[in-house]
Amino acid sequence: MHDQATVAFKFNGRAGEYFAIWIVNLCLSVITLGIYSAWAKVRRKRYFYGNTLLNDSAFEYLANPWAILKGRAIVVMAFLAYSLSNQVNPLIGLALVLLVLVVMPWVIVKALRFNARNTAQRNVRFGFTGGYGRLLVAVVLPALAAIVTLGIAFPYFLYCKDRFIVENAAYGTTRFAFHGTVGNYYWASFKVFLVGLGFLIGSVISFGIGALPLYLLARSYAISTMARLRWANTSLSEIRFACAWSAGGLFGLYFVNIIAVIGSFGLLVPWTAIRTAKYQLEHLSLGPASALSGFVAASEAQVSALGDEAGEMLGFDFGL
């Protein structure tokens, strides 16, 4: 039956079109000393979300640039305070670092919530319900355990992190469900570890010449393995996901991206962004497609953008 079929995400972004959006974004951001960057971010995200189609329905990015600007201003001021205080007295810098560590879980939760709330599909918004306390217990404790056990508990931390992100996410009023087991994560991490070992050995044997491509390959393997594991264990009501990212595919993608960005002095960044999104999205599918119609929207609630901006600057932007 046609409706029982799986359906892949489709990405329609075009490099030429995005180049113009990107360069105008960059230009206006530079000329306005960074103020426009909040609007630039919204346009960029709207372009990528709007070109992401699932069964002919586009995703929507709904964030208010003013909220992003406010968050961005706070983050930049905190960063400035940190770098200046470090020049004056390292102790103040240390205190600030500790403060950031305490605030960080809150920032992460806020970022996840802001991103989810401002993403919609078929006029139904996504949501995220995790809070500070739950993050501390579900993710920060396992992270500390990973440190204390010198990495032996790291796969357990990865499991907890994925579980936290998936189980607290919702589409409308329907929560995502997570089916992974700790065993899955230890097995996958073991394979990633072996490949990492291969990278180290290969780098030494090739006297460092092969280090960069081998590192990229090991990283591609790690990313694709963990992504496949995460998506295979994620469900939304009766919908199951399948991720087909492969180590070879990602390696080719990243390798060409790096060469292109360096070789073009950054001008090919839009092209690499488009082809990356295309690969990532078009190797992701879900099914049965017929179940897409049955979701109920949640009620409105406002979420501050502060967490989102801080999260992105610190590398915590959880994309699709």
Added chain:
Amino acid sequence: MSVAAVHYDGKTSQRSAVELSCDGVSMRVLGSGIDRAWPWAEVRISSRVGNTSRHLDFPDGSQCETADNDAIDAWLAAQPGASRFSVHRIERRLRYALAAVALTGIAVWLGFAYGIPALAKQVAFRLPASTERLIGADALRALDQTRLGPSTLPSERAAQLQKLFSSVTADLDGASNYRLELRAGRRLGANALALPSGIIVMTDELVALADDDRQLVAVLAHELGHMRQRHALRSVLQNSTAAVLFAVAVGDLTSVTSFAAALPTMLLQAKYSREFETEADEFALAYLAKKGIAPDAFSALLERLQRAEGATAGLDYFSTHPATRERVERSRAKR
């Protein structure tokens, strides 16, 4: 004229095909089981981004999505008082995009080459003396802990050098708080540096390298040049500001590798140092001329340094200096 669209009721993810039509005053949504007209002013239409589909939000929370951007744009343009400006109009034209490339390049270059240094200079010269002292003492402590060791010069030689330093700073105004710190250079080798708040560090290796004290006077004059222009403070301010601005500006391109992002800042750092070195050189040469010391005292030491540098590989403060040959020639030209 009607436009094909899909309709979402905003309560469920159900979709249904509809036709949109507009008579200039209201918008009509017509499909199976739907026939509603909304006053045009109450329909919120998303702005155009590339060729992504448009979303039209209605007051009851329902929404229509259509890929027919041109029809929507035509409806918008037909409204009285419609704004003709949109970012999309800029993005759509190739020559605007190319102009944006050029404008971005020029603005970034101007900002980094003139804007930030000018700003840093203003701040550096306005910083309260107490703050500067704090920074200077801190920098020296950090250097002592990581790079430098206690000086092993005999005490009479150290006293001699202190006297030499006093004689050099004697006829400079506002130099009463300047002081000379002698240290073992360790990995830094033969070196001298000017820290904020009047601290000049000179290494034993440099003292040993010099043929005579005239050469050391030349080096001290060079460092005093840095000091009086507050170069140390300015480069810290410039570099941190440049790093922050760069992070903000490229906040749009999170996908670039950190290497590509760090490269320009590093290049700019090297350039800042070069400009400052040239300034300090000029100060030193002017000082030597005033004192009647031949400028080859300076060039001789520079040449010795270059020879010594060839022997000691690794991290070297002097590696960011302008090419020694260039500096030697400039000091010769002053003769």
